[in-house]
Amino acid sequence: MTAGGFDALVPVTDPDALREQEQAGAALADAVRELLDATVRTRLDPAQLHAAIPAVREVTESLLADAADGPRGLEPSSDGRMRVHGNPMVGALNPFAPPLRIDWDGERAATRFTVGAAYEGPPGCLHGGIAAAVLDQVLGVIPSSIGLPAMTATLDLRYRRPTPLGELSATAWLVERDGWKLRLEGELTDAEGEVTVSATGLFVVPRVAREHLGTPTGDAGEFAPPAG
Numbered sequence: 246m247t248a249g250g251f252d253a254l255v256p257v258t259d260p261d262a263l264r265e266q267e268q269a270g271a272a273l274a275d276a277v278r279e280l281l282d283a284t285v286r287t288r289l290d291p292a293q294l295h296a297a298i299p300a301v302r303e304v305t306e307s308l309l310a311d312a313a314d315g316p317r318g319l320e321p322s323s324d325g326r327m328r329v330h331g332n333p334m335v336g337a338l339n340p341f342a343p344p345l346r347i348d349w350d351g352e353r354a355a356t357r358f359t360v361g362a363a364y365e366g367p368p369g370c371l372h373g374g375i376a377a378a379v380l381d382q383v384l385g386v387i388p389s390s391i392g393l394p395a396m397t398a399t400l401d402l403r404y405r406r407p408t409p410l411g412e413l414s415a416t417a418w419l420v421e422r423d424g425w426k427l428r429l430e431g432e433l434t435d436a437e438g439e440v441t442v443s444a445t446g447l448f449v450v451p452r453v454a455r456e457h458l459g460t461p462t463g464d465a466g467e468f469a470p471p472a473g
């Protein structure tokens with residue numbers, strides 16, 4: 246968590262340049278995601294694998310020529326978007342992220358996404374921890390979307406049946422609001438429309454964030470939903 250992040254909006258002085266930068270970063274992440282998938286699936290022999298390493302390391306070195314010292318954190322920007330570059334579920338700059346593109350229609354948060362070999366747990370199926378991360382994220386978008394950015398206090402999951410890799414969808418909805426506490430539910434669904442995992446979560450606006458949000462009316466002032 247970036248202490249003080251909520252009162253330090255990053256001014257957007259050149260939206261076109263920012264968009265170009267973010268699109269290029271996302272395109273790089275797409276390419277590295279393909280590399281991740283190929284790394285898991287390749288059957289090249291040991292000599293061929295060793296031969297590939299210098300080229301990969303060369304690219305890594307070139308990227309580190311100008312890089313942040315650590316995580317990128319949240320960047321609530323003055324154009325009204327919360328940038329979560331490194332988030333492993335939605336981060337546009339994170340090749341490990343599927344990535345999820347989560348839509349909020351005022352009632353439900355929903356996403357359709359595709360997961361391949363890099364997310365495998367049981368043979369041909371999604372790793373249970375990834376299923377949990379997906380649902381955590383989809384539930385977690387709702388508090389931010391209604392102006393109450395909150396953190397997961399509890400997340401209860403019921404794994405109903407194995408989740409096949411491939412095209413999946415997840416949805417979440419608000420069940421109850423009690424001051425700074427939000428109870429949410431959600432589901433992960435396979436390509437056949439079968440619910441494979443269901444979730445119940447309690448999300449709480451942390452004290453550190455409350456002073457920036459005023460009274461818990463749902464009005465988050467300058468803060469907008471995450472890019473999700």
Ligand SMILES: CCCCCCCCCCCCCCCC(=O)SCCNC(=O)CCNC(=O)[C@H](O)C(C)(C)COP(=O)(O)OP(=O)(O)OC[C@H]1O[C@@H](n2cnc3c(N)ncnc32)[C@H](O)[C@@H]1OP(=O)(O)O
Pocket residue numbers: 246247248249250251381382383385386389394395396397398399424425426447449450451452453454471
């Ligand atoms: C700079 C700020 C960033 C803000 C955030 C932005 C996030 C924007 C990203 C959106 C997308 C995220 C999607 C992924 C979401 C994660 O993955 S979040 C990461 C995983 N979660 C964590 O690390 C949370 C760790 N725990 C904590 O930080 C704190 O314990 C909590 C849960 C935020 C609670 O905050 P707190 O300030 O300690 O709250 P506190 O006043 O003690 O309790 C408030 C109420 O909640 C209840 N409560 C608290 N914890 C629990 C619990 N575990 N069980 C039951 N009740 C509980 C209390 O009993 C109390 O109830 P009342 O007495 O009011 O009735």
